[in-house]
Amino acid sequence: ANSADEALSLKKNDTLYQVSTINSLLAGNYDGFISSGELKNYGDVGIGTFNALDGEMVMIDNTAYKVKSTGEVVKVSDTETTPFAVVTHFDKDATVELTNIANLDALKAELDKLIENKNLFYVFRIDGTFKTIQARSVPRQEKPYPVMTEAVKQQSVFSFTNVTGSIVGIWCPDYIGGVNVPGYHFHFISEDRTQGGHLLDVSFDKALAFADSTDGFVMAVSPTEPEGSVKDLGSELDAVEQ
Amino acid sequence: ANSADEALSLKKNDTLYQVSTINSLLAGNYDGFISSGELKNYGDVGIGTFNALDGEMVMIDNTAYKVKSTGEVVKVSDTETTPFAVVTHFDKDATVELTNIANLDALKAELDKLIENKNLFYVFRIDGTFKTIQARSVPRQEKPYPVMTEAVKQQSVFSFTNVTGSIVGIWCPDYIGGVNVPGYHFHFISEDRTQGGHLLDVSFDKALAFADSTDGFVMAVSPTEPEGSVKDLGSELDAVEQ
Numbered sequence: 001a002n003s004a005d006e007a008l009s010l011k012k013n014d015t016l017y018q019v020s021t022i023n024s025l026l027a028g029n030y031d032g033f034i035s036s037g038e039l040k041n042y043g044d045v046g047i048g049t050f051n052a053l054d055g056e057m058v059m060i061d062n063t064a065y066k067v068k069s070t071g072e073v074v075k076v077s078d079t080e081t082t083p084f085a086v087v088t089h090f091d092k093d094a095t096v097e098l099t100n101i102a103n104l105d106a107l108k109a110e111l112d113k114l115i116e117n118k119n120l121f122y123v124f125r126i127d128g129t130f131k132t133i134q135a136r137s138v139p140r141q142e143k144p145y146p147v148m149t150e151a152v153k154q155q156s157v158f159s160f161t162n163v164t165g166s167i168v169g170i171w172c173p174d175y176i177g178g179v180n181v182p183g184y185h186f187h188f189i190s191e192d193r194t195q196g197g198h199l200l201d202v203s204f205d206k207a208l209a210f211a212d213s214t215d216g217f218v219m220a221v222s223p224t225e226p227e228g229s230v231k232d233l234g235s236e237l238d239a240v241e242q
Numbered sequence: 243a244n245s246a247d248e249a250l251s252l253k254k255n256d257t258l259y260q261v262s263t264i265n266s267l268l269a270g271n272y273d274g275f276i277s278s279g280e281l282k283n284y285g286d287v288g289i290g291t292f293n294a295l296d297g298e299m300v301m302i303d304n305t306a307y308k309v310k311s312t313g314e315v316v317k318v319s320d321t322e323t324t325p326f327a328v329v330t331h332f333d334k335d336a337t338v339e340l341t342n343i344a345n346l347d348a349l350k351a352e353l354d355k356l357i358e359n360k361n362l363f364y365v366f367r368i369d370g371t372f373k374t375i376q377a378r379s380v381p382r383q384e385k386p387y388p389v390m391t392e393a394v395k396q397q398s399v400f401s402f403t404n405v406t407g408s409i410v411g412i413w414c415p416d417y418i419g420g421v422n423v424p425g426y427h428f429h430f431i432s433e434d435r436t437q438g439g440h441l442l443d444v445s446f447d448k449a450l451a452f453a454d455s456t457d458g459f460v461m462a463v464s465p466t467e468p469e470g471s472v473k474d475l476g477s478e479l480d481a482v483e484q
């Protein structure tokens with residue numbers, strides 16, 4: 001592929017846009033190749049990470065935030081790049097009130113009810129005041145990059161209580177293989193944009209969940225190959241998601 | 243996703259466009275949902291099948307052909323739909339002359355040398371006069387649709403000798419999971435467009451191979467769910483590919 005930049009037209013609001021693959025990220029390919037500025041053209045809500053695995057990305061209201069491993073949250077400049085992210089132009093296809101959620105598994109069980117077609121992709125946004133949130137972030141890595149199961153050993157875990165904010169997440173079908181994480185993957189950001197991270201656990205009395213189902217999937221594969229390799233996709237995914 | 247049909251712009255010539263997933267097809271979802279006319283907007287070269295699993299699709303020079311299970315080849319109308327296809331706007335990123343290919347495995351071994359980045363997708367077109375070609379097609383299925391391992395038991399196998407034509411195929415990365423077939427998948431069509439099918443084996447003295455690498459992947463997920471399910475992706479893929 002190399003000829004004129006003729007455009008392929010796809011419906012914007014029915015499309016999940018993904019940068020790279022989870023397989024490539026697990027194998028240690030942390031080289032960013034799509035800028036935050038470009039990413040905002042493809043979606044206004046989503047999750048991801050940054051060049052050199054430098055923190056957790058939360059895209060919300062078309063603004064990209066970085067949760068550093070120090071816990072500090074910063075607004076991201078348009079030139080900063082990502083090696084892995086998933087965003088969509090968010091529509092509220094379904095809205096439900098969730099009550100008395102004791103933990104992350106209970107949240108997943110409730111959201112499962114909104115997944116009517118298990119072949120589609122779903123993006124979720126959950127707004128509320130959360131009794132407890134446990135979240136993590138990872139520090140910037142140096143080359144040669146370690147594989148992700150090694151990198152996450154340096155993660156910082158944050159605990160927040162009675163914090164108002166939004167959980168942003170995606171759900172991918174079982175057939176997704178090493179393209180993305182099968183099932184759920186959530187990030188959190190507080191309403192005042194000062195706290196957040198990759199969500200490890202949550203509890204709350206009441207929150208509003210919005211679901212967006214998409215039947216269009218677009219992926220931009222990384223031009224660089226990872227340093228390492230993935231030996232056991234399932235167990236490595238389990239290791240980095242926790 | 244449901245709001246205005248605003249367009250997402252992607253580079254046309256760097257994109258592989260896929261209809262549905264191999265997982266859905268294996269599970270018996272043969273309901274076409276993208277028309278051949280629409281498919282031609284997304285690519286001029288590719289492979290696939292038709293509504294009700296009615297034959298093998300070869301897209302070449304932006305024309306879609308159907309190889310029926312009777313062996314007859316027909317040009318497809320723009321209204322005919324597909325439940326699974328992969329097409330691209332083909333660029334000749336690399337051209338090599340292949341000589342003395344004894345069988346399909348030997349062809350794959352030669353094409354492997356053109357796969358410089360195992361994270362990308364590759365589309366191949368191989369033009370030549372082939373000493374032997376073994377190809378198959380499958381008959382139209384009736385609802386309730388059987389899973390694909392059942393449907394292919396009714397396949398017809400064709401043997402051609404000294405036939406001039408084109409092999410069209412794609413290569414998908416290992417991480418692709420149930421999205422598509424990992425590795426190679428080829429279809430054949432004769433130059434006079436009267437013979438073809440899903441390629442089972444081939445031998446030839448000399449042919450010209452063109453490779454197109456793409457880093458953009460677009461998938462349209464089926465709105466319908468399959469009747470059956472996939473128990474063992476790897477072994478079911480092996481069963482239907484032969």
Ligand SMILES: [Zn+2]
Nearest residue numbers: 185186187198
């Ligand atoms: Zn995360």
Ligand SMILES: [Zn+2]
Nearest residue numbers: 427428429440
């Ligand atoms: Zn085929």
